[in-house]
Amino acid sequence: MILDEIIERTKLDLEIRKKEITLDLLGRSLSSNPYAPRDVKPYLVSTKEEPVRIIAEVKKASPSKGIIKEDFDPLVIAQEYSKNGANAISVLTEPHYFKGNLEYLTAIRRYVPTPLLRKDFIVDKYQIVEALVYGADFILLIAKALGTKELKELYDYAIHLGLEVLVEIHDKEDLTKAVKSGATIIGINHRNLDTFEMDMELCDKLIPLIPNGKIIVAESGVSNVDTIKRLSAIGADAFLIGEHFMRVPSIEDELKRFKNACN
Numbered sequence: 001m002i003l004d005e006i007i008e009r010t011k012l013d014l015e016i017r018k019k020e021i022t023l024d025l026l027g028r029s030l031s032s033n034p035y036a037p038r039d040v041k042p043y044l045v046s047t048k049e050e051p052v053r054i055i056a057e058v059k060k061a062s063p064s065k066g067i068i069k070e071d072f073d074p075l076v077i078a079q080e081y082s083k084n085g086a087n088a089i090s091v092l093t094e095p096h097y098f099k100g101n102l103e104y105l106t107a108i109r110r111y112v113p114t115p116l117l118r119k120d121f122i123v124d125k126y127q128i129v130e131a132l133v134y135g136a137d138f139i140l141l142i143a144k145a146l147g148t149k150e151l152k153e154l155y156d157y158a159i160h161l162g163l164e165v166l167v168e169i170h171d172k173e174d175l176t177k178a179v180k181s182g183a184t185i186i187g188i189n190h191r192n193l194d195t196f197e198m199d200m201e202l203c204d205k206l207i208p209l210i211p212n213g214k215i216i217v218a219e220s221g222v223s224n225v226d227t228i229k230r231l232s233a234i235g236a237d238a239f240l241i242g243e244h245f246m247r248v249p250s251i252e253d254e255l256k257r258f259k260n261a262c263n
């Protein structure tokens with residue numbers, strides 16, 4: 001099971017990082033942290049003026065596809081996203097399976113004004129403090145990877161530190177956990193994280209079950225205007241898109257096309 005494998009690896013790495021810099025020490029660096037997290041909800045909610053919100057992902061590789069982009073410069077990609085109207089940028093920080101890096105967050109935060117998501121497999125408070133120290137505005141918590149109590153604890157801790165949380169779900173059980181955690185931003189991931197199978201109808205099944213007032217993010221496998229129009233019409237506020245943007249000849253053209261899909 002790839003999700004379990006990634007989480008095991010993440011935990012092993014964490015043990016090493018915690019020995020190098022304790023949570024206490026990491027926490028102390030927050031007093032001089034220049035990166036106060038910004039309120040991301042206004043960037044993600046669909047409005048009459050801006051019905052389609054895009055979270056564009058900086059993604060070099062993935063377990064399902066291997067290396068996606070050879071000539072990968074995270075800062076250049078993030079600048080391109082920001083310049084062309086991305087509402088938020090997702091930065092994969094997991095190093096082994098996605099070839100990500102926490103340092104990408106800081107580099108992008110320094111030069112790019114768009115809000116940043118730390119996209120990783122977060123199972124420990126330590127990673128939430130890291131997200132803050134390295135410059136994220138919000139984090140991802142994957143309901144499938146956490147128990148109900150664990151999800152709530154990590155959610156509350158992030159909110160306490162001023163970070164927003166995107167809680168990712170794959171089925172009704174995950175949705176129940178997400179609602180219990182108090183999540184206000186819910187991501188529906190079309191990709192099964194174990195089999196990599198895509199279910200592009202998952203939003204049709206889950207959106208009607210989501211309580212009113214939540215911001216809904218459609219995640220993975222989004223690569224055309226028709227999908228954006230369809231999912232927008234049934235209630236998706238925002239779209240998290242990685243691989244497609246990594247492969248298109250012009251991020252500028254594609255981002256503009258997607259942003260204008262419902263105008």
Ligand SMILES: O=C(O)c1ccccc1NCC(=O)[C@H](O)[C@H](O)COP(=O)(O)O
Pocket residue numbers: 002057059062063064065189191193196219220221222240241242243244
């Ligand atoms: O992308 C994968 O292969 C993957 C495999 C196992 C766990 C997570 C995975 N991806 C993380 C993501 O959620 C996506 O990077 C994100 O939703 C963007 O998806 P896409 O537009 O399909 O690149």
